[in-house]
Amino acid sequence: xxxxxxxxxxxxxxxxxxxxxxxxxxxxxxxxxxxxxxxxxxxxxxxxxxxxxxxxxxxx
Numbered sequence: 078x079x080x081x082x083x084x085x086x087x088x089x090x091x092x093x094x095x096x097x098x099x100x101x102x103x104x105x106x107x108x109x110x111x112x113x114x115x116x117x118x119x120x121x122x123x124x125x126x127x128x129x130x131x132x133x134x135x136x137x
Contacts, residue, residue, distance in 0.1 A: 090135045097134075098124055 095101050105123060108116040120131050 094120075094134065100124075 091106050094106075101120075101123065105119060106116070117128055117131055120126070121128065124131070126134070
């Protein structure tokens with residue numbers, strides 16, 4: 078998958094997560110390329126979900 082489609086898919090997932098979890102902000106989704114684990118950790122702390130749960134939510 079090229080970076081444009083990945084970014085588009087990520088934007089869709091971000092919107093879906095923000096709609097599902099009102100306590101998330103744009104700042105919760107900020108990350109640099111290669112720091113995906115930091116993002117997942119931040120979302121875990123904020124939502125109380127496991128990595129597997131978050132990955133499933135994002136991929137659905």
